[in-house]
Amino acid sequence: MDANDVRDDLLHVLMTKEEVQETIESLAARIDEDYKGKDLLIVAVLKGAVMVVADLTRALKSHVELDFMAVSSYGSGTKSSGVVRIVKDLDTDLMGRDVLIVEDIIDSGLTLSWLKTNLESRNPNSVEICTLLRKPDAMKVEIDVKYVGKDIPNEFVVGYGLDYAEKYRNLDFVGTLAPHVYS
Ligand SMILES: O=P(O)(O)OC[C@H]1O[C@H](OP(=O)(O)OP(=O)(O)O)[C@H](O)[C@@H]1O
Ligand code: HPA
């Protein structure tokens, strides 16, 4: 076995590559249907959502525009600080737009709750949320999420965009970390 294989750091797989891709395709089919005839603007939240948005937008059949926002609330740890910082703002004016925020995960919900309020203050026509993963038992705030790929247990997960100390984002599946990685 290659000593550098990141897969050795994982305890178990929560979503296989195949399950991730099937989930993304079914989310894309729903979004295509719901936004028929509309001028959809997808806002991806960097860095975590990069894999989701790349696969989701390619699975969509409709025209979409894509913009990016970078916010950070976790730093290098495994707990949200609750303080959300805009690292990069949108280039697009949201006035009258139908906006779909795309995320990798809703954990405490603090990031998205803050972000949704922030984008709604820019006078869009609508703001909805699409997330690959959600941890219902970890949520500290109520948020209305229209598209959820999968509800998962309250464990720290990595892969498919999700990091631990900036690593593991490049995995094509989602898993939990082995304890030896933390110590
Ligand atoms: O529901 P919450 O508890 O707020 O957590 C979810 C957010 O935390 C992670 O981002 P992070 O701030 O770590 O930045 P990153 O996307 O660059 O990894 C994740 O990508 C979500 O954006
Ligand atoms: O479980 C998680 N893993 C990685 N990043 C995260 N950001 C919020 N929750 C998580």
Ligand SMILES: [Mg+2]
């Ligand atoms: Mg993020």
